[in-house]
Amino acid sequence: MTKPPLTLTPDEMRRAGYAVIDRIVDHVATLKDQSPWGAGEIPAPNPFDAPPPQKGVAFDEVMARLDRDFFPHNLRVDHPLFYGFIPSPSNFIGVLADALASGFNIFGGTWIGGSASAEMERAAFNWVREAFGFPGAAFGLFTSGGSAANVIALAVARHAKLTGDMATARLYASSETHSSLERGARILGFKPEQYRKIAVDDDLKVDLAALKSAIEEDRRNGLQPIAIIANAGTTNTGAVDPLNEIAALCEREAIWMHVDGAYGAGAAFSARGRRALAGIERADSVSFDAHKWLFQPFEIGGVIVRDGKTLHEAFNVSASYLRDTKTLGRGVNFGEHGIQLTRSARALKFWMTFQIFGAEEIARAIETGFEMAEAAEAAVRKLPHWRVISPASMGILAFRAAPEGWSDEAADRLNAAIAARSRAEGRDMVVTTELKGRVALRICPINPRLSKSDIEGTIGRLDEAAQAAMSQLNADQPG
Template identity: 45%
Template sequence: MPLDRRLELSPEEMRALGHRVVDLVVEHFSTLAEQPVAASASRAQMEARLREPPPDAPRGWEATVDRVAREVFAPMSHPAHPRFFAYVPGPGNFVGAMADALAAAFNPFAGAWMVAPGPAQVELVTVDWLRALCGLPEAAGGAFVSGGSMANLTALAVARHRRLGEDFGRAVIYCSDQTHSSVERGARVLGFRADQLRKLPVDGGYRLRMDALQGGVAEDAARGLVPFCVVANAGTTNTGAVDPMPAIAGLCRAHGMWMHVDGAYGAAAALTEAGRRALRGMEEADSISIDAHKWLFQPFECGCVLVRDGGALKDTFRLVPEYLRDSDRATEEVNFRDWGVQLTRGFRALKLWMTVQVFGMDALRDAVAWGVRLAEAAEQELRASQAWEVVTPAQLGIVTFRHRRPGLDDAGMDDLQRRMTAALAEDGFALLSTTVLDGRTVLRLCTINPRTTEDDVRETLRRLERFGRELA
């Protein structure tokens, strides 16, 4: 292969490489259910495979792609697998993957309208779809970001700017002890001290207790502090619990506080009638985070931050140095670089936009409803067996449970749950994760993948029960 200072392949080579990559992707998607859900390797093993100086001479695309398939993607778990029930799965879809390839190939600078009006308009339209889904008014705005962590950080930055300005040393943020860790990390990045984030207790359903919130706000105000923001959960990662958002919204209005809803995983449930009922009050939020790479079935990364006041993002982040003045033109043109942290940003919106164009919203709605039904079916299976204790009922596609084994103390029971999960992963059939609720280790099943079948769930529970008997 001759050297090419332009870093280009011939048209024939590009087509051959593209066909090879697409073949690999099609093979991956079409055989997911037959693949082991989890594979891993130690740091030492991966160092032995991949640690090397950069090659000076070309190795060719054929050998490189084969190596990627063999040594990079083989030793990994597959979040798109129908029996990947751990954490919050990333089901992805082929259209979204191809959209990412298109976006990478055309490589638009999605920060300025002047150089990429088409991508900017697609982002505006797709953000507006999510705005309507979450029930925010037409004046709301938003932008695509890497995921829920950046969406939460961005929302907190806007809240700080709008409610506090530069003086935030006495401000207090409130959330439940079930809130995602990204909220704490975002607050830290923004300069809030650890004592400025109040983690409040939850009720028996793992929802933020309003009496604790009301008491905390009153106590802090009496001490001369500034209660300024409440983070409400629209589906916690641990259990799928939804905080009492109508009551939180009322409290925020009464005290002039900002209400942010972390809907990174759960907000998409608003596609269904049952989900809209469960998420009542989300539409009253000042800001919302939602991840399309979770329950809207997109490849990573595809998060979005929504803000009720569409101008608040620009007010918070806009800077126009001299080298960007040429692209700072008509007021109706949207420069997404002004709406968040990133100046150079990719075209994340395309994958969701193309997925909706190809499949339609009804398909996404049915897929979300299927995930909810699967968790409910899992709960029924668990309740039908004396081997299981349902810890939290099915909520927004998540159910938590615990294996019963008479004669074991609490520590032994906790250890058994962890060993059962490890045995299932080693088996290769399915992958679950554990979490801790009220000091007890529990098993957690998240069923948001539309490829998952009821048989997948039943067989996973059957194998877990067998491992529980064998390991006790």
């Protein structure tokens, strides 16, 4: 008997599934023995660059190819010593939940498509609402990530605040704000001059006086300030803008306050994070990323809007072919609240992780991130030749080798050389950034599997790399 297309027998499915689980478990269990850089870039020529096979290939053969060509050649963003960019220290329950959401192929766009999925997402957003101190009328949804969450928030802000000609609208954000906001503004049709980048103070937080005077200037010129974007942990340094002051300004000026918490707002699920983010409860909208500091595998971000019905108003569009979702649905259609109609049951991984580990363990895992950045700062401060450029803030530290007598430019080269040596050694994943015009190393040690001795080991190795790079650069100096 011939099988229907694209099917496997139950035994074949189980065998393939166990082989997949074995791969994932081996990956997770051996992470510490791997390099956070993985096995390096994929070698040329591109091994995938071939027409699709006309006849299917055996599962084991395909997996063997992936073992060779695919899995090794990606960064290990879930490795404890992965400090670059923003790590994604995911958890195994989240991974399994993704497999379940995908295996059952749950449609999370309408209530009738997945009433349990919709109710789970609503329940999960009650937790989010409480973590941020938002009122009962708030409403939010999970998104693919922070970028999507930020675009949704800007669209709601425009819907709520814009009157008349869109060309007169103005958005304000510090120069340290994540590029996804500027891109989001562009996607929504704002011109570059409508997105005003405000200077930052020495702590790389928005300069309130500059923000106020930009708004006054725009008002004088007949323009409409519609939204201020405040940071709850910038990507570069974890800077938190003065949320209470910005909230007061927004209230006084009737401007929308959006908090980009894609990096930091997840920390509000811990007592320490809530203290660090005081004032977030006054925002009109907050974005956050569960695939960062809430330990989920990609892709899950979220956005919550204080007055939930404006989110619906901004995104709801009727369509005749969806009329039964309105007449039969007894609950929320999440697809009417954002960009995606078809969307998976992202809430499942978030909800399952809280069920299995509990809110206390998650809070503890978040607080580890604060402590590891502080431990790294303490270790750096003990070393000669090093300077802290931006103290530990929301789990991020920036620092730089700056030996006495070295010019700023020479120290820039030195720090780039330290990062290159560290990369060549492969034990730690550290990248450089530019702060106040100078090259610095930046680490984001939020993986809860990281220990104080791990982080001290990393700083020690960076110092060794600095010593070697200093000798090398000194030797290269002419004369």
